[in-house]
């Protein structure tokens with residue numbers, strides 16, 4: 529049976545990249561009637577330093593962002609990772625399945641650890657095994673993510689496969705990454721070769737889900753572009769990463785294809801396109817930030833939702849991790 533699992537790190541302001549690459553699609557999958565499990569991966573967030581008060585606030589704010597984006601806690605399971613201990617348990621078992629050589633190929637570790645990898649936490653290195661545990665703990669079959677997480681989902685398939693092979697079982701399914709739509713990789717507004725990221729030091733490089741209308745308009749107005757008008761076809765965007773990025777953002781926000789957007793704006797300059805994009809973004813994002821603010825007024829309600837979601841998640845995860853121990857030969861006698 530199809531089951532979706534995906535997660536977001538509560539490690540700072542969520543961005544338009546998180547919204548288009550993940551949150552918006554999470555709500556769509558739920559509305560298609562597939563079983564959906566969504567997780568605020570606080571244990572992933574702490575692989576780099578997090579101030580405790582900030583982590584608490586960001587976790588609740590990310591939960592508010594899910595709900596404001598249309599994830600309905602009555603129809604999806606929504607919880608924070610650390611409240612379900614089975615994630616850490618299965619991650620340890622997978623640490624013993626995954627090979628060092630596999631981890632050494634992970635590009636996100638290289639990006640995040642930077643030049644001085646000796647100073648990175650051991651958790652940052654082991655992070656992809658925890659992510660595999662997140663997914664396989666629910667026997668999830670589909671993982672909606674942005675382009676940047678593809679390698680980690682492929683590693684998850686390798687771990688599932690090796691575990692099944694090592695123990696001669698057919699226990700873990702090999703999940704598929706779902707990387708769909710016009711905005712699977714939203715780029716920085718300041719540099720068309722860098723991904724839009726909550727950790728970019730430049731706030732002008734990204735749209736935050738909490739930005740107000742004026743800030744959104746200003747950031748799009750100042751977004752880096754070339755001076756050419758928009759082309760007649762998408763092929764005309766191939767050597768124009770900044771222009772392509774803005775077209776993709778417009779397409780994803782409007783539920784159009786990039787080809788349709790280009791057809792509508794062919795021959796127009798950015799003086800016309802950027803204000804149209806800003807208006808569209810404000811129209812789509814303002815209700816989300818308003819709803820997030822309202823939800824954040826009463827965090828007891830958010831905490832109640834996360835607690836209930838954790839109980840539902842635990843009910844699925846506990847038997848699966850117990851079975852995994854059993855397969856591996858650990859005595860279960862309580």
Ligand code: TYM
Pocket residue numbers: 533534535536537538545546547548549550569572658659662663671672673674675676677680711712713714715723724725
């Ligand atoms: P994270 O927190 O970096 O990002 C959350 C989701 O947002 C997507 N995303 C983007 N999509 C398009 N354009 C962008 N600029 C952009 N930036 C981020 C990400 O691809 C992701 O889907 N390791 C994961 C979290 C995780 C997870 C999991 C995901 C932990 N366990 C299990 C799926 C399944 C991460 O760091 O995502």
